[in-house]
Amino acid sequence: MPVDLELAPKQKRPAGERCCEPVVYPDVQREQALRMAEVAKALGDPIRLQLVDVLRKHAGKVCVCELLPLFDIAQPTLSHHLKKLRYAGIVDSERKGLWAYYYVTPDALKELSTWLT
Amino acid sequence: MPVDLELAPKQKRPAGERCCEPVVYPDVQREQALRMAEVAKALGDPIRLQLVDVLRKHAGKVCVCELLPLFDIAQPTLSHHLKKLRYAGIVDSERKGLWAYYYVTPDALKELSTWLT
DNA sequence: GTATTACATCGACAGATGTGAGTGTTATTG
DNA sequence: CAATAACACTCACATCTGTCGATGTAATAC
Numbered sequence: 001m002p003v004d005l006e007l008a009p010k011q012k013r014p015a016g017e018r019c020c021e022p023v024v025y026p027d028v029q030r031e032q033a034l035r036m037a038e039v040a041k042a043l044g045d046p047i048r049l050q051l052v053d054v055l056r057k058h059a060g061k062v063c064v065c066e067l068l069p070l071f072d073i074a075q076p077t078l079s080h081h082l083k084k085l086r087y088a089g090i091v092d093s094e095r096k097g098l099w100a101y102y103y104v105t106p107d108a109l110k111e112l113s114t115w116l117t
Numbered sequence: 118m119p120v121d122l123e124l125a126p127k128q129k130r131p132a133g134e135r136c137c138e139p140v141v142y143p144d145v146q147r148e149q150a151l152r153m154a155e156v157a158k159a160l161g162d163p164i165r166l167q168l169v170d171v172l173r174k175h176a177g178k179v180c181v182c183e184l185l186p187l188f189d190i191a192q193p194t195l196s197h198h199l200k201k202l203r204y205a206g207i208v209d210s211e212r213k214g215l216w217a218y219y220y221v222t223p224d225a226l227k228e229l230s231t232w233l234t
Numbered sequence: 235g236t237a238t239t240a241c242a243t244c245g246a247c248a249g250a251t252g253t254g255a256g257t258g259t260t261a262t263t264g
Numbered sequence: 265c266a267a268t269a270a271c272a273c274t275c276a277c278a279t280c281t282g283t284c285g286a287t288g289t290a291a292t293a294c
């Protein structure tokens with residue numbers, strides 16, 4: 001599933017022959033699309049998007065116990081969402097005693113943000 | 118599931134009382150989070166993200182028959198992805214005879230892009 | 235008219251996803 | 265030690281998702 005190549009000028013030939021020939025395209029930019037789609041997918045849930053929003057606005061690191069009352073979800077569900085964000089590389093966490101502090105990874109959203117602009 | 122409020126300064130009280138009081142938060146910005154998450158979700162698939170990439174780079178409108186050979190998927194699958202992008206408001210289409218031309222909706226990615234920056 | 239083309243929709247399927255109750259782990263308090 | 269708190273993990277379940285074959289629809293070519 002490649003991309004990033006100039007499209008052939010379309011020719012209108014409804015019958016007799018195919019519209020487009022199955023040309024082979026290089027796989028440039030596919031890796032990037034996979035990475036960016038993974039980040040976008042992680043942001044594709046309202047709660048996770050708001051979690052990232054809170055963590056970004058809060059300069060330092062935020063305790064999970066402070067995030068929980070912000071949302072109308074059970075604690076395991078919050079853990080699940082934070083895990084997804086961690087796996088996507090958007091946030092990271094740090095244990096300190098009983099508490100877990102989460103923060104947005106620097107430059108985690110950079111690639112997607114640049115592409116969107 | 119509200120957000121966008123300053124978090125209370127955390128107090129370390131491991132035993133005896135809860136870490137955070139269940140304060141009521143206003144529902145500001147929830148609508149925006151829902152909209153942006155919907156867009157992000159639509160971009161959360163490599164093929165759809167590349168589709169948007171192609172359509173954005175191509176100034177005009179692109180025929181479906183030109184998009185199909187770019188990806189290693191069946192035609193109904195491509196239709197499915199384009200439908201998702203349409204429902205998310207990211208692209209729109211225009212019928213012209215046998216062909217369907219797709220194009221990126223202006224400002225469709227604006228809100229998410231601004232938030233990400 | 236029939237045949238063909240471009241595209242959407244339907245139906246079915248395996249796999250992923252969001253949710254929460256229950257449980258486990260680790261650390262702190264008493 | 266026991267009790268409690270914060271958080272992650274397991275399991276189960278309903279729903280959603282990506283995929284494709286088959287079919288439908290509309291338009292063009294013959």
